[in-house]
Amino acid sequence: MTTLRSALPVALLCLWGLSACSSAPGAAGAPEPTRASVRLPSAGAPAQRPRTNPPGANRPSPHRPVDYTPSWPDRTARTKAGYLVDTCVPASLRDRVTTLTTSDGVHLSALELGDGPDGVLLDHEQGYNICSFIDIGKQLASRGYRVVIPEYRNHGASEHVADNEHIDRDARAGLAELERLGAERVFLGGASCGGTTAAVAGADGELPLVGLLMMSSPARCGGADAVAAVRKIDAPSLFAVSPGDMNGAVEKQVREVYAASAATQKRLVIDRSGYHGTDMIRRGPRGGALERDVVAFVVAAYDTYDTSR
DSSP states (O other): OOOTTTOOOOHTTTTTTTSSOOOOOOOOOOOOOEOOSOOOOOOSOOOOOOOOOOTTTOOOOOOOOOOBBBBSSGGGOOOTSSSSEETSSSGGGGGGGEEOOOSOEEEEEEEEEOSSSSSEEEEEETSSSSGGGHHHHHHHTTTTOOEEEETTSSSSSOEEEEEEOTTTTHHHHHHHHHHTOOSSEEEEEETTTTHHHHHHHHHHHOEEEEEEEEEEEEEETTTTHHHHHHHTTTTTTEEEOTTGGGHHHHHHHHHHOOOOOOOOSSSEOOOOOOOOOHHHTTSTTTTTHHHHHHHHHHHHHTTTOOTTT
């Protein structure tokens, strides 16, 4: 569903300090991903929790549409409400598109799904787009979570700017939007640099942090330092990586972040597909099982969260 942008070499954009995002995928029939000694929740669909908030309850006024130069004009459309949106977003979801503005004034196209006090932020890889996490976002929204998926600067329908060093501000804009919409706590998720910046944003965020997901996320991305961030995060954390991704270079960095994590409940998933980030789910031979594990992990993190904290 998500496609790579030929004009944005993933080798440079996904991992900054690394030279490529993934190696060639493993052959069909690759072995099932190995898991840490603490088992993930069952791969079966997690139970839906009852929600008391009716859809749209206490929803604040929407942001006004903004005119700006999108990063990928040939992949950008305009919604009926006037927002710019990546054409990968299905027509049925375009009424949930908005425009966010970062602390340095960059405009981001973003997708807002679901309602309720339990927020989820999903940040895509560099070189990918807003649709990297759209399937997981839809699943979580259907289970009663409020999901925000921003499209990072210089990607898709978000603004084209000269500066690409401060993408942590894009993650912070998504987190601020969740708070504005009424989220009372948040689960942070991201792939590649999206996971790095999600961790950095959550480490000093205002909302209580319920859990963290990092998929193929480097220890450092531009000025964002995931190692320093996860030392401040004790919420349940899930790290996923493929050893075949850039011949082990990505795994080395993910293990560095995993080792630094302050979480007492942390899990490392080793996927043998050779793919990077959400491609482990979308293209890997065990992608369906990994996707179910990710959704189940979010649900379990919320179900075990101590609201008295």
